Amino acid sequence: MAPVEPREGPQTAKRAQVQADVLRATETLLGEGSTYADLNVERIATAAGISRTAFYFYFRDKRELLMRLAADVSGSLYERADRWFTSGGDTVGEMREALTAIAELYRDHGALLRAIVEVSTYDPEIATYWRGLLGRFVDATAQRIVTEQQAGRAGEMDPAATGFALVWMTERTLYQELVQGSAGSSADAVEALAGIWLRAVYGRVEHLEG
Numbered sequence: 001m002a003p004v005e006p007r008e009g010p011q012t013a014k015r016a017q018v019q020a021d022v023l024r025a026t027e028t029l030l031g032e033g034s035t036y037a038d039l040n041v042e043r044i045a046t047a048a049g050i051s052r053t054a055f056y057f058y059f060r061d062k063r064e065l066l067m068r069l070a071a072d073v074s075g076s077l078y079e080r081a082d083r084w085f086t087s088g089g090d091t092v093g094e095m096r097e098a099l100t101a102i103a104e105l106y107r108d109h110g111a112l113l114r115a116i117v118e119v120s121t122y123d124p125e126i127a128t129y130w131r132g133l134l135g136r137f138v139d140a141t142a143q144r145i146v147t148e149q150q151a152g153r154a155g156e157m158d159p160a161a162t163g164f165a166l167v168w169m170t171e172r173t174l175y176q177e178l179v180q181g182s183a184g185s186s187a188d189a190v191e192a193l194a195g196i197w198l199r200a201v202y203g204r205v206e207h208l209e210g
Contacts, residue, residue, distance in 0.1 A: 015058065018048070018050060018054070018058055019058050019059075019068070021048045021049060021050070022044060022045070022048040022050070022055065022058060022059065022065065023065070023068060023069055023072065024048075025044060025047035025048035025049075026039065026044050026047075026048075026065060026069060027069065027109070027111065027112050028047065029043065029044065029047055030111040030112055030114075030115050031111040031112075035115070035118075036062075036066065036115040036118065036119055039062070041055050041056075041061075041062065044062075044065070063123070063125060063126065066115065066116065066119060066126060067126065067129050069112055069115075069116070070116045070126075070129060070130055070133060071133065073105070073109050073112055073113065073116075074133040074134075074136070076105055076109075077102055077105055077137075078136060078137065078140075080098055080101035080102045080105060081098050081102060081137060081140070082098075082140075083097055083098040083101070084097075084098040084144065085140040085141070085143070085144050091153075091198070091202070092194075092198065095194050095197060095198060096190065096191075096194050099170075099190045099193050099194055099197075100186075100190050102170075102174065103174055103178060103186045103189060103190050104186070106174040106175070106178040106179060106186075107178045107186060110178060110179040113175065113179050114179050114180075116130055117130070117175060117179075134167060134168070134171060137163075137167045138160070138163045138164045138167045138168075139163070140163075141159075141162075141163035141166055141167055142159040142160045142162070142163035142164075143159070144201075145157065145159040145162060145163060145201055146159050148201060148202070153202060154201050154202055154203070155202075155203045157200075157201075162200060162201070165200075166196070166197055166200060166201075169193075169196070170193055170197075173189055173192070173193060174189060174193075177189045
């Protein structure tokens with residue numbers, strides 16, 4: 001699914017700055033304990049230093065705002081994951097490095113991710129959008145598996161089905177461990193995930209060494 005387009009109008013420096021201020025203010029309010037449902041446009045606008053009327057000049061509604069936030073955090077997550085998606089060097093090191101960076105982002109943006117996931121449980125549009133964003137990770141994982149199969153490093157498997165399972169397992173694990181506040185540590189979660197990914201794709205324990 002394509003990224004959310006800004007509300008109509010040229011993307012001037014002022015528009016970009018105001019939109020960034022609104023996005024930052026919203027995530028700050030969420031981080032301070034507000035729920036997405038409790039946040040109204042008036043409060044978000046005030047925190048961003050604009051009027052309620054101005055908010056609607058830059059965003060159609062709260063749903064578009066949340067989609068923009070979801071797209072931003074998803075983009076950051078993808079940049080970290082791309083260390084494994086497009087590299088061809090140290091498989092184990094790159095896998096751990098990517099998962100560690102993703103885990104750090106989950107911890108840093110926990111309040112936002114909680115809002116996105118919670119809203120996706122009752123808002124079909126947000127649910128479809130969030131699944132679409134994660135679909136990019138599924139597609140990239142499937143393509144990397146195909147590359148590894150062609151190189152003779154990965155065994156026989158359905159790349160799309162395996163990619164889907166691995167990406168959603170990772171999303172659920174990091175969400176429960178780092179966003180919902182389970183007892184486990186991020187390091188333990190990363191090691192567990194790396195082990196599962198490497199065994200699933202390469203099928204040999206020795207790939208975990210190093």
